[in-house]
Amino acid sequence: MHGARAERARSGKPDLRAVAQSGHQDLMSRVARGDEQAFAELYDLLADRIYGLVLRVMRDPAQSEEVTQEVFIDLWRTASRFHSERGSVTSWAMTIAHRRAVDRVRSAQSTVDREARMAAGQQDTPFDSVSDEVASRFEQRQVRNCLDTLTELQRESVGLAYYQGYTYGEVATLLDTPLGTVKTRLRDGLIRLRDCLGVSK
Amino acid sequence: MNADIHTLTGAYALHALSEAERVEFEDHLAQCPACAKEVAEMQETAARLGSAVATQPPESLKQDVMAGIRRVRQLPPDEGPIIPLRGRKWPLRVTSMAAAAAAIAAIVLGSQVIRLDDEASRAEEQLAEVSSRYxxxxxxxxxxxxxxMAAKSGDMRATVVVSRQHGKVAFLPKDVPxxxxxxTYQLWLIGPDGAHSAGLLPDQDTPVIADTIEGANVLGVTIEPEGxxxxxxTDPVMTMALG
Known part of the structure; x- marks a missing residue:
């Protein structure tokens, strides 16, 4: 990342991501001080991403709204505990959102129900059908291009775990692949995506 | 670094571990800076995957959220020593042990006061019991x-205090459905030789204090038949590493 940043600096183009990052941090400091206006800005910044992700995992729009609301209240409550050196605001918020959505589907779905679905081999929506209403086209294309660099097993494993909220054990069952293989595919798949997307600390 | 547990970084960042594995992995994470860095990068990566499916929520959601936050107090910033907060990504810090003690007192006494109002006849007896536990x-x-440690699992929240010096574990329910x-809720201390009962939760407000058991490194909570x-x-509704 440093190399890329230096290169952009030389070429005179601003590193938009870096600019956005420092702006987000200021915003978070204001939110942490109880500034409701700043929180409204944070909402505008993150609402589409959080709602989209939660909806993707949960499928039910009404429940997704409820969970999105819970996520935002959590962000408000814990704003002072956000540490920019540990990651970006977006990553922090999306991690909380994903966790909540996954917890909710896991507690709601009875094991029996899930096992029945897995046995039937049903995967409701193919991983590729990305909802593209408002995601920035550039961002989406970049993610899609990078997903294309993964092996099929990596892509399927990452997609089932992240977008469907399955545990890696469930992913192994669905893909009829040994547990250890899925575990490593999740890791090397994410590493490849990380490098392709230029994510680094 | 244990090579095998290290491969769980991916599954962890995607929330694809079972509850027990997550607890074990978070323990490992606290002692493995390389894993923590890798997890942070993977969470950034996952956030990009999430951003790619962004969808506009209904307009009304913003008003709901803004109305919601007005009723919610924000946590103070952290300055003190880090205390791992199970069930979350972000560690909780407390300004001082005194603040922690005050917080626990508020949890314990706060909820008890409500109870006592309801059940005046048993008040004295209960107060004695609670204050001795407190x-x-x-x-x-x-x-x-x-x-x-603050633990959260689904709708359930609790605070757990582990004192090596006293050889005791205290379980303080907070939001327990x-x-x-x-x-009944039953607490278990789980070690390599299996689960040992650490007592029943008498009700949804009263803390339970149990003696620690040699080698037990996980506290679990299950729902069991009365008694x-x-x-x-049953599968635990909450587990946490005692470290």
């Missing part, structure tokens, strides 16, 4: 090598 918890907090008709069970008969 004294133990206060002693535990004041001791060296005490770990205080009713266990169901003729059911409790010899061994857990």
């Amino acid at each position: 004294e133990t918890v206060a002693d535990m907090i004041a001791a060296q090598n005490t770990k205080i 009713a266990p169901g008709e003729e059911k 409790g069970s010899e061994q857990p008969t």
Whole structure:
């Protein structure tokens, strides 16, 4: 990342991501001080991403709204505990959102129900059908291009775990692949995506 | 670094671990800076995957959220020593042990006051019981090598205090849904030789204090038939590493 940043600096183009990052941090400091206006800005910044992700995992729009609301209240409550050196605001918020959505589907779905679905081999929506209403086209294309660099097993494993909220054990069952293989595919798949997307600390 | 547990970084960042594995992995994470860095990068990566499916929520959601935050107090910033907060990504810090003690007192006494109002006849007896338990918890907090953890699992929240010096674990329920008709919450201390009962939760407000068991490194909570069970008969509703 440093190399890329230096290169952009030389070429005179601003590193938009870096600019956005420092702006987000200021915003978070204001939110942490109880500034409701700043929180409204944070909402505008993150609402589409959080709602989209939660909806993707949960499928039910009404429940997704409820969970999105819970996520935002959590962000408000814990704003002072956000540490920019540990990651970006977006990553922090999306991690909380994903966790909540996954917890909710896991507690709601009875094991029996899930096992029945897995046995039937049903995967409701193919991983590729990305909802593209408002995601920035550039961002989406970049993610899609990078997903294309993964092996099929990596892509399927990452997609089932992240977008469907399955545990890696469930992913192994669905893909009829040994547990250890899925575990490593999740890791090397994410590493490849990380490098392709230029994510680094 | 254990190579095998290290491969769980991907599954962890995607929330694809079972509850027990997550607890174990978070323990490892606290001692493995390389894993923590890798997890942070993977969470950034996952956030990009999430951003790619962004969808506009209904307009009304913003008003709901803004109305919602007005009723929610924000947590103070952290300045003190880090205390691992199970069930979350972000560690909780407390300004001082005194603040932690005060917080625990508020949890314990706050909820008890409500109870006592409701059940005046048993008030005196209960207050004596609670204050003796509370004294133990206060002693535990004041001791060296005490770990205080907030745990959250689904709708359930609790604070756990582990004092190596006292050889005790205190479980302080916070938000605990009713266990169901003729059911009870049972606490377990789980070690390599299996689960040992650490007592039943008398009700949804009263802390439980148990002696630690040599080698037990996980506290689990299950729902059992009234009176409790010899061994857990259901999957735990909450687990946390005692470290």
